[in-house]
Amino acid sequence: MSKLRNVTMFLIAAVSIVSAQEPKYPFPQNVVYPYGVKSSKISNDFVRNWYDNWKKKYLQVCNNTIRPGVDPLTTSLVEAQGFAMVAVAYMGDKETFDKLYEYYKLKLTSEGCGLMGWKNNCGGFVDKGSATDGDIDVACALVVATWQWPDGGYKEKAKSTIDNLRKRMITTCSGKLTVYPGCGGGGPWGGCNETDISYYTPAFFRHFADISGDESWNKLADDTQLIRDAAANKNTGLVPDWQSVDGRAGAGSRKGYYSFDAIRSPYKQTLDYLWHGTRAAGDWAKKISTWANGVGVGSLKDEYNLDGSVRGSNHNMAAVGSFAVSAMANTQQIADAFATEVLKLRDDYWYSGYLGNLYLLALTGNMWTPEIIENQSIIVSQRGLTGSSYAQQPVVQSLRNQIKITGLPEFESIVVAALNGKTVKSAHVSPSVDGAVIPTSGMQSGCYIIRIKTSANVQPSIHMVSVM
Template identity: 30%
Template sequence: MLTSLSLAGVSSASSASIPFSNGYPYGIKSLATNPNEANAMLLREWEDWKSSRITSSGASGYRRVQTASSQDYTTCSEGMGYGMLLAVYFNERDLFDDLYRYAKKYFNNTGLMDWSIDANGKVAGTGAATDGDEDMATALVFAHKRWGSNGAINYEQEAKNYINNLFRYCVEPGTYVLKPGNWGGSDALNPCYFAPAWYRIYADFTGNRDWLKVADKSYEILDQIGKFNNNTGLVPDWCKADGTEQRLAVWNGTSKYEYSYDAARMPWRIALDYSWYGTEKAKAYCDKVSDFFKTIGPENIVDGYSLTGQKLGQYHNATFVCTTATSYLTGEDLSFGQRMFDETVNVKDTAPHDYYGNTLRMLTLLYMSGNFPNLYNTSVSNTPVPTPTPTSDKYVVGDLNGDNEFDSIDFGFLRMYLLGMIDSFPSEFGKLAADVDGNGEIDSMDFAYMRQVLIGMKSEFPKKN
């Protein structure tokens, strides 16, 4: 195990980093009680998520986000959007480029991605699914802001083309209702596809101010749904623009008029509009959702409710816990929000149903820990804010992630630092703790001492705690 962390093993190492954001301009900045522990946890969870979800199999030389075994490891545009967002936030450009090139292989004549591709690379579901496409478009905007557009992919132009195609095919003319794809509209829509924070970015980035009307219409529809949910804030998976039930022939007349797996994403998408832009309607919506779930408690949330709050589901899982938790970023009850964050950390789905909930969990953990800044308007630094030199009793020598002990995780962080893959450590005292020989520098000698302590050749470092 230890030899896999040696300098010779760098070719397979991740270059991941996180933004180390200071939170958001509006609402609660973070629900994590210990930022250092949260940042270390995020990097571990990111590596675990990639090991389960990222594959080159069936990807034509690129990489794709695969669903779970219960879904035959297919790829959907939704997952590609999530994957690209995560890649840009974790600063993994090569992965981002692979994901986008794979997705673009399946753009249809609308310039949007066919929504489902099987594990062998064949189109399994034609037509767009707006949520996946808008997440990919937003990720391209963020890539342009983070990395520039002078490389192999012109992120800026790709993003503008994508956003213009979304407006042309997925916004209903005249009403500005967001369609679920290149079909539907006022007569059939999916509320959880509404992403008003994205639309404010699109309006400024492309100059098409009509995107602001799409954001406004999204809130109008939420108000219409509010006439039927008894002030719970819960929305249905599918409905009409007037908030009433929709039964489509493709569902054999069955109803999707309940707070189920699609609708569960609504708090996350709306909360971002308050955290980033201070939109009062976003706060009002999230406050209703958070008030409702406060009566239930973090440990008792299940996978489905009627719009008025009647319990319909039976499983306590990542999808419903993590998305609900985001609604507490817009309120004032930090203590309960921290309980929701802790429950999100604790609840992780297992195979064969480990794609959807765990992917939302990864995104929302970033957001709730203060590490999901608006990359369009924010200059992101991967370096924590400098702190005064602490006294010797304020950190553990060798502890680079802030968990108050030295272990192989810290050794891995030092390896990445020495190879230039990261320029800082999760712990605010990381650079002091990394100098384990006390010579005032972080170098290969520190790396050697760490290895010797890990394998038992030495019992302690030259520099004392």
């Protein structure tokens, strides 16, 4: 009997260990985003095969950890570290994620403001200074890990990384929160006159606010729109690799045109629209994807002057895949054209291999938030509504202690209802006011329906929000 009890306890423990490794939201999820369009041209098998090939080709064992190899494979870069961890978290690969994170921790430096030495290898460092984009992506990955494995202790790890980024790597320039691009010798460099818009990930910044309890991340997400648009070409939408906060392209010898940093921006900026409906992000994504479509999806290159004249010669996943994500803020026809082109591209360089994972996840609805997954039936129903007179939908954001609605100066009444249809709160707004704030104090956590009606006698615009 004692032996049987021991065997039973062993089996229970083994099952518990396996369960703890399983992701809450395994691949694939294929969500419908609250905003934008999604092509069905790319299969889950294509995404999985790309990921498996990338993992086999680039991830390198380093003692008891795993590091992201680039070119050459003996070298690792912090941006590859961030790209890898985000992809692995969304694919639900906990063992690989944990070993990548262990390597990351081994490479944190005081010279880099407590961030990762940006260029390193298994035996040490090539440069102990930091490049903030990679660590921001690591923080994004830890947020995803918090969603995937809620009892895994990742929330504390995410908060620690987010708090350090906020304390050491964010400054204020003319009232706008701005990302320092790096740190060397223990102090940040750049800032107001030297920042890189491809380092900004506003969709995740809004979740950094939730994890950390620091509302300034929401402001940084909003200020991202202003910093991006200040430097973006008014006709093409193209942004430079480097810029000042007030929009001057370039910084010293740094590139003032669309190149290998900026090519990540369409993906990162469009995600803020797909997830949160951020109007400025959607407008910019539509502009740049319209320009790119005009060039021809099969003719796009990886470097351009901001006016659209070509500089580069490569047609690859790193560049084209990012434009494909921005096309999700455009028409279904344009989104399908880009998705079809993506299927022709290959992992021919480390940058394309790593970024390809992220683009493909976004393109197929496999870059999600828990709120999007858990409210799919409402989102799908909402997206299927017909008869609304709105050419553009208002932006509805659930922030800490309030629901913020902007984007339609003509609305006059707002109703917040529970899922059972019972009205919880309502507000009447002057037609001249372009926005409303509804306090959520006294409201229980959960999902709510927002009905927005204009002064005209038309069908209301209906939205879904999650109140924490």
